[in-house]
Amino acid sequence: MARIYKKETKKGIRWGFRVYMGTDPVTGKDIRKSKEGFLTQKDAKLAAALFERQINDGEYIQPSKMVFADLCNDWERYYSQDAKESSLRARHIALKHIINEYGQTPIQKINKKAYQDVIDKLATQFSTNYISSIHTSANMVFEYAHSLNLIKEIPTKGIKLPKKKKTVSDLENDNSINEKFLEKEELEEFLTVAKNEGLEGDLLAFTILAYTGLRIGEMVALKWSDIDFDHYTLRVIKTYYNPTNNKLKYTLLTPKTEGSIRTITIDPLLVDLLQLHKQEQDKVKEENRPFYKDNDFILATNEGYPKTIKHLSIRMQRILKKTSIQKQVTPHSFRHTHTSLLIEANVHIKEIQERLGHSDINTTMDIYAHMTKNIKKEASNKFSNLMKDLSKNLIN
Incomplete structure (x- = not known):
């Protein structure tokens, strides 16, 4: 029960209240809350009653100066x-x-x-x-x-996130969908240039990305123990993290989500490239044995450290400049490329989800919406064939 009191101040009589809030668990002393400055006894009683109700309902928030x-x-x-x-x-x-x-x-x-x-x-x-x-x-x-009862309400709740409105000009110039992946013909050109003019490991790295849909961090973290040459499979159980791009200061983390932990079947072409690369890498290990740090990485430097993502991005841009491809693609574009080719091959959406390691099917569906030009042409051709007889009647 609150105690109401009056107090004489320079501004005249003012009223206040003092409420018992329990016992401090550390000191064992009573905890009391006081507030004064009310003009009337009634105001003080109403404020005290409201305060006691907040305490009883667990709604009272202790004043805090935490920034x-x-x-x-x-x-x-x-x-x-x-x-x-x-x-x-x-x-x-x-x-x-x-x-x-x-x-x-x-x-x-x-x-x-x-x-x-x-x-x-x-x-x-x-x-x-x-x-x-x-x-x-x-x-x-x-x-x-x-x-932690530090605040009564969460200021971020119910906030409206602004969305930039696109103009007609923006939409006309928006090539983002086409820029996200390479068409089959563009991929063939890229990998051919990588084979003929790429540097050591380029063809293997970009073939892995294009033929598996792995995230680049997952690929860089691959070790030989992740490849099953007998069953033509590849497992993803880790990802590479290195925000400083210092080859010595990398960390191997668990994959992005639970769904990202997966084993996928790989193409015989990729198996052949991996076996050739292993033979070349064994020679490098032998030549650099005194300082080679062998941690079993597939895409390793001449010292045995995993290649950095920045290094592979630079290699990709080098190859792109030697092609006729005008798109501003990145290593992640190969993941979209792989997806679009799976769609073109009529692979079921659930299989695509599992292969890409998406925990949420909606993520796969969003990417699924970015169809290739070939698929769109195929849809148009099918429609034309379907409507062939009607079209003839309209012309004749």
Whole structure:
């Protein structure tokens, strides 16, 4: 029960209340909350009753001066217990944009309007996807604060993420769908140039990407123990992580998702290339035995370290310049290329999902929507054949 009292101040009589909140588990002393400055006894009683109800309903939030930057540091320590190093780094980078705005602001003073203003401001600087990443990271931090009763409401809930409206000109110039993968003829040209003018390991690396649909990090992490030459299979149980591109400072992590752990069948051509590469690599090991660090990597440098993703990206651009291909593709484009070719070969969507290592079928469906020109032409041809008789009647 709250105790109501009155107090004489320089501004006259003021009223206040004091409420018992329980016992401190550490010191064993009673915890009491006081508030004063009310003009009337009735105001003090109403405020006390509201306060007691909040305590009884578990809605009371203890005032805190914790600032957003400190909350982020606490959350990152908590998040790092289960998250991969790459995920933690991505969240850390995304949160920097919110910290730049509210780093030293007490978290209890950050409301929905203030947060929406920041998101709207950042949306003018970054892509829609990156804004979504920033928002998701911030939401995780505020949900963490709410779970600890540091804030009463989560300011990130119900926020509208801005979407950039495309103009007619943008749509006319949008080649993003076609730029995401190589057509079959373009892939043939690329791999032919890689064979004739590529450097050591180029043909194998880009054939693996194109013929398996592996993520480049999964490919770089491949070891000879992951290849079953008898059954023509390849297993994916790890991925390569190296944000600094220092060949010595890499980390092998578990794959992106549970669904990414998989064993796939590989083409006889790829098996032949792997066997030839192994023979060449054995010679390199023998020649460089004094300083070769053999960790069983397939795509290894002359010292035995796995090749970096940046190294392979540079090699890819070198080959592209020697082709007639005008697309701005990346190593990840081979994953889309592999998908489009599977679709063209009428492989079932579920099989594609398992081969690519997608945990969510919707992810596969999104990629499935990016059909190749050949598939679109085939659909047009089938329609023309279907409507052949009707078309003749319309002309004659």
